[in-house]
Amino acid sequence: xxxxxxxxxxxxxxxxxxxxxxxxxxxxxxxxxxxxxxxxxxxxxxxxxxxxxxxxxxxxxxxxxxxxxxxxxxxxxxxxxxxxxxxxxxxxxxxxxxxxxxxxxxxxxxxxxxxxxxxxxxxxxxxxxxxxxxxxxxxxxxxxxxxxxxxxxxxxxxxxxxxxxxxxxxxxxxxxxxxxxxxxxxxxxxxxxxxxxxxxxxxxxxxxxxxxxxxxxxxxxxxxxxxxxxxxxxxxxxxxxxxxxxxxxxxxxxxxxxxxxxxxxxxxxxxxxxxxxxxxxxxxxxxxxxxxxxxxxxxxxxxxxxxxxxxxxxxxxxxxxxxxxxxxxxxxxxxxxxxxxxxxxxxxxxxxxxxxxxxxxxxxxxxxxxxxxxxxxxxxxxxxxxxxxxxxxxxxxxxxxxxxxxxxxxxxxxxxxxxxxxxxxxxxxxxxxxxxxxxxxxxxxxxxxxxxxxxxxxxxxxxxxxxxxxxxxxxxxxxxxxxxxxxxxxxxxxxxxxxxxxxxx
Amino acid sequence: xxxxxxxxxxxxxxxxxxxxxxxxxxxxxxxxxxxxxxxxxxxxxxxxxxxxxxxxxxxxxxxxxxxxxxxxxxxxxxxxxxxxxxxxxxxxxxxxxxxxxxxxxxxxxx
Amino acid sequence: xxxxxxxxxxxxxxxxxxxxxxxxxxxxxxxxxxxxxxxxxxxxxxxxxxxxxxxxxxxxxxxxxxxxxxxxxxxxxxxxxxxxxxxxxxxxxxxxxxxxxxxxxxxxxxxxxxxxxxxxxxxxxxxxxxxxxxxxxxxxxxxxxxxxxxxxxxxxxxxxxxxxxxxxxxxxxxxxxxxxxxxxxxxxxxxxxxxx
Numbered sequence: 084x085x086x087x088x089x090x091x092x093x094x095x096x097x098x099x100x101x102x103x104x105x106x107x108x109x110x111x112x113x114x115x116x117x118x119x120x121x122x123x124x125x126x127x128x129x130x131x132x133x134x135x136x137x138x139x140x141x142x143x144x145x146x147x148x149x150x151x152x153x154x155x156x157x158x159x160x161x162x163x164x165x166x167x168x169x170x171x172x173x174x175x176x177x178x179x180x181x182x183x184x185x186x187x188x189x190x191x192x193x194x195x196x197x198x199x200x201x202x203x204x205x206x207x208x209x210x211x212x213x214x215x216x217x218x219x220x221x222x223x224x225x226x227x228x229x230x231x232x233x234x235x236x237x238x239x240x241x242x243x244x245x246x247x248x249x250x251x252x253x254x255x256x257x258x259x260x261x262x263x264x265x266x267x268x269x270x271x272x273x274x275x276x277x278x279x280x281x282x283x284x285x286x287x288x289x290x291x292x293x294x295x296x297x298x299x300x301x302x303x304x305x306x307x308x309x310x311x312x313x314x315x316x317x318x319x320x321x322x323x324x325x326x327x328x329x330x331x332x333x334x335x336x337x338x339x340x341x342x343x344x345x346x347x348x349x350x351x352x353x354x355x356x357x358x359x360x361x362x363x364x365x366x367x368x369x370x371x372x373x374x375x376x377x378x379x380x381x382x383x384x385x386x387x388x389x390x391x392x393x394x395x396x397x398x399x400x401x402x403x404x405x406x407x408x409x410x411x412x413x414x415x416x417x418x419x420x421x422x423x424x425x426x427x428x429x430x431x432x433x434x435x436x437x438x439x440x441x442x443x444x445x446x447x448x449x450x451x452x453x454x455x456x457x458x459x460x461x462x463x464x465x466x467x468x469x470x471x472x473x474x475x476x477x478x479x480x481x482x483x484x485x486x487x488x489x490x491x492x493x494x495x496x497x498x499x500x501x502x503x504x505x506x507x508x509x510x511x512x513x514x515x516x517x518x519x520x521x522x523x524x525x526x527x528x529x530x531x532x533x534x535x536x537x538x539x540x541x542x543x544x545x546x547x548x549x550x551x552x553x554x555x556x557x558x559x560x561x562x563x564x565x566x567x568x569x570x571x572x573x574x575x576x577x578x579x580x581x582x583x584x585x586x587x588x
Numbered sequence: 589x590x591x592x593x594x595x596x597x598x599x600x601x602x603x604x605x606x607x608x609x610x611x612x613x614x615x616x617x618x619x620x621x622x623x624x625x626x627x628x629x630x631x632x633x634x635x636x637x638x639x640x641x642x643x644x645x646x647x648x649x650x651x652x653x654x655x656x657x658x659x660x661x662x663x664x665x666x667x668x669x670x671x672x673x674x675x676x677x678x679x680x681x682x683x684x685x686x687x688x689x690x691x692x693x694x695x696x697x698x
Numbered sequence: 699x700x701x702x703x704x705x706x707x708x709x710x711x712x713x714x715x716x717x718x719x720x721x722x723x724x725x726x727x728x729x730x731x732x733x734x735x736x737x738x739x740x741x742x743x744x745x746x747x748x749x750x751x752x753x754x755x756x757x758x759x760x761x762x763x764x765x766x767x768x769x770x771x772x773x774x775x776x777x778x779x780x781x782x783x784x785x786x787x788x789x790x791x792x793x794x795x796x797x798x799x800x801x802x803x804x805x806x807x808x809x810x811x812x813x814x815x816x817x818x819x820x821x822x823x824x825x826x827x828x829x830x831x832x833x834x835x836x837x838x839x840x841x842x843x844x845x846x847x848x849x850x851x852x853x854x855x856x857x858x859x860x861x862x863x864x865x866x867x868x869x870x871x872x873x874x875x876x877x878x879x880x881x882x883x884x885x886x887x888x889x890x891x892x893x894x
Binding site (some may be wrong): 086087090097104107151153155169192194195199200202203206213214215218219221222226227228229232233235244290345370 | 728767782806808837840842844845846849850852853855856858859860861863
């Protein structure tokens with residue numbers, strides 16, 4: 084007991100995680116008690132629990148950085164992403180509840196799996212320990228596989244899930260092998276310990292290995308990065324994305340595209356930050372980081388170009404948004420590639436923008452699936468005049484996704500461009516700018532279908548909850564675009580809490 | 589046993605390469621899942637080899653030799669979970685399509 | 699003696715792994731995998747990890763393999779050679795692709811192994827004692843690694859629910875909205891089918 088007590092004393096600091104776990108279990112048991120009837124009640128309970136978790140997280144935002152169990156770092160970086168995850172999950176829960184094509188009964192597991200995935204995200208965004216990182220990632224993945232195949236009666240859903248798990252298994256295998264090499268090279272599974280040199284000069288750090296054996300280090304790091312690349316769907320690990328996003332139920336797609344992808348980014352930022360950029364890493368490591376940065380910059384350029392060019396010829400809105408999300412992964416990766424604390428802030432800011440605008444865009448998709456039962460861009464024709472509020476909100480999202488003022492997407496992109504040029508990646512900024520122009524074409528096509536065609540008269544389908552969410556998100560998109568100061572400060576807190584020193588200029 | 593650590597690691601590396609190869613060339617989902625298991629086992633072998641290396645008396649104090657077997661246990665757990673979900677999906681899909689070929693799974697095209 | 703055994707088991711494990719990749723029928727592939735696992739378990743034992751060797755046998759051979767075999771038998775997957783027709787690529791193109799991938803992989807692996815030599819300077823690797831003795835391992839699992847341990851239990855729960863969701867037979871392919879489905883977990887007889 085005495086050995087346990089220091090660990091038990093850390094429990095209160097894991098309050099948000101514990102609350103979510105309790106919520107998941109209550110949902111599961113209540114579903115059993117209800118015998119699958121009236122699953123909507125579970126949805127409301129989930130929302131209630133998420134609000135509580137959010138409140139706990141806000142408390143943690145103001146608490147000083149601390150470590151629980153020696154492996155969960157409670158800092159502003161993690162809390163930032165946890166808060167956005169909770170927000171995104173709440174929106175996704177509302178999506179599930181207002182999905183007209185979803186059953187009202189027997190879908191209690193939906194909520195359990197969503198909460199389970201969120202717990203996985205919580206662990207993976209806040210740990211320096213590779214065991215916990217791996218388990219968090221896998222918890223997220225395994226819950227996502229089941230969610231993607233939730234409509235198993237539909238071939239598309241089942242196939243999407245199968246594709247997801249097969250490629251997910253590959254990436255897990257590759258990543259774990261990379262981690263095993265990292266462990267072999269350094270003798271530790273703690274990222275912070277890997278990054279810095281031990282005081283007594285023992286060769287625990289990766290830095291010592293860079294000079295001794297650069298090739299295995301490179302292979303190990305690239306293999307681990309490949310695992311992250313899968314989660315954030317960066318080329319060449321993107322090809323599952325369109326199929327899975329299209330085949331999965333739309334609320335699940337939203338979760339995968341927004342929460343899961345941003346969580347992958349958060350874990351990637353923490354990984355790179357701890358290994359290459361934290362205070363106290365050696366000069367050899369920083370030099371190495373530049374090379375990794377170049378690799379990431381190349382991947383970012385390829386990813387955004389491929390995503391945008393493929394999106395151009397899509398007629399299915401869901402698939403279009405899937406390719407667009409690949410392109411946005413490319414943009415967000417720009418900030419990682421520059422390998423500076425300012426670049427990281429820009430990336431974090433862009434991810435926050437990404438949450439807002441993609442939640443809105445997928446909400447719109449769900450809305451119109453409810454109206455037309457179709458995902459084709461063509462079927463949107465003229466709907467803009469019949470559903471003006473939602474459609475205007477969608478136009479705001481599209482403007483933001485393209486990266487035009489006055490939206491948050493514009494400011495996020497501006498930061499990314501500025502930081503890339505500043506770090507000497509001017510070519511990357513040019514590629515990204517060209518890409519934004521390309522993306523204008525397909526985003527505009529959606530707006531055109533909505534508004535620039537004639538009206539047919541059909542009875543209106545009212546979906547007040549969805550309309551409300553989309554409108555609120557649109558307002559947020561504009562407001563945070565105009566008054567971006569607070570959001571930027573929150574984003575800046577991230578690299579600071581990762582102990583990444585600001586660049587000297 | 590006095591086999592040098594890098595021989596064990598080389599064995600793990602070749603096993604991993606075979607797993608990736610199997611993943612890339614086979615179309616049968618069951619064989620693809622088996623290849624993934626092979627990759628995870630390669631990771632385990634290299635964890636244990638590394639753990640043995642860091643258990644040397646001179647190194648054990650400054651490093652974490654015990655992290656290797658612990659990681660390996662969790663990898664086995666994850667492997668079991670992945671196999672279970674993967675095979676459940678194979679069953680679900682087989683009911684719909686009567687095939688376990690990844691190519692036949694082409695309702696969604698590129 | 700132990701060294702010879704290691705190389706023998708290693709060679710066998712590799713041979714079985716080739717069998718996994720090359721087998722025409724899934725059944726043989728999975729059986730090869732089983733053989734590979736047995737050899738690896740022996741290697742774990744030689745390396746000084748008896749507990750891991752036992753776990754490997756119990757979990758892989760005992761549980762995962764049975765799962766694989768069960769699915770193969772359940773779905774009655776016999777000779778599925780026709781599956782291997784590749785859609786896009788011609789046969790020679792495919793051979794080129796496979797050969798290229800194999801060469802690239804082996805190149806990377808060889809490079810890594812060659813360089814590892816310099817990293818792992820020959821030291822006195824511990825011999826003749828278990829490196830994963832249970833009291834230490836258990837102590838760590840319930841103190842320092844308590845959180846991953848609990849996370850793992852959650853992961854298993856999520857997997858269990860996920861598997862049940864995925865593999866449960868759906869009653870009626872396109873479920874009517876008002877029809878109540880059976881609950882997630884094994885529940886009392888299907889008296890819950892009553893509409894709201």
